[in-house]
Each structure stands twice: as C-alpha cells, then as structure tokens.
Amino acid sequence: MNWDDLHVLAVLDREGSLAGAARALGVNHATVSRRISMLEQSLGQTLVRRLARSTPLTETGKQVAAIARDMELGAQRIERFSHAAQGTLSGRVRLTAPPVLVSEVIIPALRPLRADHPDLQIVLSANAQIASLDSGQADLAVRMVQPQGRQNIVRRIGAVEFALYATPDIAKLPPQQWRFVAFDETLRHVPQQRWLEEFAADRPLDLLTGDFHSQFAAAKAGLGVALLPRVMAEGCRDLVRVTREQPEARPVWMVIHADLKHAPAVRAVAGMLVEAMRKI
Incomplete structure (x- = not known):
C-alpha cells in the first residue's frame, strides 16, 4: 500500500x-x-x-x-x-493574518526581522478566513476574533481602531447627504458593520464590497464615506476624517501552536508581531 x-x-x-x-x-x-x-x-x-x-x-x-x-x-x-527541535533561527515560519494587517502592519515590520535573520523564510498568507494551526496551514495566526481551543497559545497583542473617512469635498457636504461604502451581506455580522448601519440610519449604503482595500479605494475615488481601520486611512492625504464618532476598537489576537511555543524562529516572528502592533 x-x-x-x-x-x-x-x-x-x-x-x-x-x-x-x-x-x-x-x-x-x-x-x-x-x-x-x-x-x-x-x-x-x-x-x-x-x-x-x-x-x-x-x-x-x-x-x-x-x-x-x-x-x-x-x-x-x-x-x-x-x-521546534531545530533550535536555530532558520527554516520556514508560516504566518496567516487578515489582509489589512498584513499590508499595513506586518509587511512594514518585516525588514528588520529579515536583516537580523537572513536564513529565516516567512510564508505570509493574507487571509480573512481563520486558518487551522492543527492542520498545518500555519504556525502562527493573527486574528480579530478571539480564538478558541486549548491546544494553542493565545495572546492579545493590540487592537484596531476604526473611523469614518471621505474625500475633502464629500466631507464638506451636510451629513444628511452622505452616502456610505460598506461591507456586503457576507460580513454584515462584524461589529464595525453593525455600528455603521446604525450610524447611517436612513442614509444609503449604496456601494458594498467584501474587503477593506476595496473600501479604501472607493473612498479615495470619492464614492462615499467609508468606515476604515485608522492604521490604513490616517496617513492618506486624499482622505479626511469626517467625524469624531467611532465604534469600539477590535482586539487583535496572536495564536501559536503549543508544539511550537519554544521554537526560536517562531518566537522571533511572534516578537516582531507584538512590537509591530504596539506601534500602531
């Protein structure tokens, strides 16, 4: 056989x-x-x-x-x-995280790690779905929902704040004339989407997408007001924050498989994640 x-x-x-x-x-x-x-x-x-x-x-x-x-x-x-038994800062570490954290937090923080450990290979997956550590899909995971399961090491490493952004010309309109960019029906359950629907009230949510990067592009194109992660939108010169109201921040969790908690390479990547989240 x-x-x-x-x-x-x-x-x-x-x-x-x-x-x-x-x-x-x-x-x-x-x-x-x-x-x-x-x-x-x-x-x-x-x-x-x-x-x-x-x-x-x-x-x-x-x-x-x-x-x-x-x-x-x-x-x-x-x-x-x-x-875990290698005992060296080499080899491959598989990391999965939500796309917005990959592009805005993790990738900008990778350069010092790669400079310090040139033999370390990072397999980085920008995935909104929850990867299984038990099935070997990842060694570490960053999540914006609290992980379950006793076999993993779980640590809260920060939070993501959200705010409403639009182009300056839309921001000058009376608030009752605002139109909104929002998630489609597949993500209506997430807390920031529920907050946006309540904030918009009877004003239209007329452009619906399935990810923050599309919403960010739509807001920059002047297609409406979008609720975006501040780490993504705060530094964009094409957008301004339109109100001080904002939803509660979403916690960010790091998950490591228990079998890998002492592996030097995994610990190095985990340290990078903690430091990167502390800076946002």
Whole structure:
C-alpha cells in the first residue's frame, strides 16, 4: 500500500469532490481518481462511489479516511516537533493574518526581522478566513476574533481602531447627504458593520464590497464615506476624517501552536508581531 494514496483519500473526504481534492493537492482530478483506484486495488475494497456528478465515499471509505486523517495529524505533529527541535533561527515560519494587517502592519515590520535573520523564510498568507494551526496551514495566526481551543497559545497583542473617512469635498457636504461604502451581506455580522448601519440610519449604503482595500479605494475615488481601520486611512492625504464618532476598537489576537511555543524562529516572528502592533 502506498501511504500517499491514503493522504489523497483523506483530502477527498475533507474536500467532498474530485475537483476540490485536486485543487487542494495541486494536481488534476484524473490523478486523484487514479490514486484512489490504486488504493482500492491494494486494499481490495471499494472506497468511493463513482457517480455522474459526485464521488461520495462508501462506508468503508469513510472509515479508512478517518484513520488516514489521524495519520495526517501524526505527520503534522512530527513536522512541528522537528521545527521546534531545530533550535536555530532558520527554516520556514508560516504566518496567516487578515489582509489589512498584513499590508499595513506586518509587511512594514518585516525588514528588520529579515536583516537580523537572513536564513529565516516567512510564508505570509493574507487571509480573512481563520486558518487551522492543527492542520498545518500555519504556525502562527493573527486574528480579530478571539480564538478558541486549548491546544494553542493565545495572546492579545493590540487592537484596531476604526473611523469614518471621505474625500475633502464629500466631507464638506451636510451629513444628511452622505452616502456610505460598506461591507456586503457576507460580513454584515462584524461589529464595525453593525455600528455603521446604525450610524447611517436612513442614509444609503449604496456601494458594498467584501474587503477593506476595496473600501479604501472607493473612498479615495470619492464614492462615499467609508468606515476604515485608522492604521490604513490616517496617513492618506486624499482622505479626511469626517467625524469624531467611532465604534469600539477590535482586539487583535496572536495564536501559536503549543508544539511550537519554544521554537526560536517562531518566537522571533511572534516578537516582531507584538512590537509591530504596539506601534500602531
């Protein structure tokens, strides 16, 4: 039996389709299908049902996939153990954070770290989704929602303040004439969006986007008043703050997998994050 084929089955179970598994593995769906067929042949069991529009796992397939996921977790623990045991400021550290913090806080703070530790490679993911540290997607994560789970080291490292910004010509308009740039329906639940909807009252939220960078660009283009992170908008000469009212600041949390808390490379990146957040 080829152990790599078990990994393919676990990914297929997690992704739910050949196409999804192929994307996750970086191969084509024919390769996934061939690997599953090889695993079925070596085990003498049917693991998936090959239907016209889907490939659901059989009951046997589900049981084998569950065992394969446990093997994945074990392999990831070995990788983290090896990383932590290196004892040097070299190798690779995977960091994920919300896009606005990546562009406005983390990237500007990376130059001194790279100068001090030239053998350290940072894999930086600007992702609004919550990456899983247990699945090996990241060694450290920065989040704007309080993390859950006892297996990780969690520390609050700062907060992000928000304020309302617009171009000077829009700022001169009577407030009852303001039109707003806001999040789309996928992010209506976030605290600053709820605050903006209450502040706008019956005034229109007529340009909706899914990220701060688009809102920032829209505000600079004179398309309305936007509620933006102050770390992003405060230094922009094209925008002015239109009111002193603002929502409560959002806490920022750093999460480190417990297996990596003593790894020198991870600790160096964590120290950089703490110092960078202290300066905003």
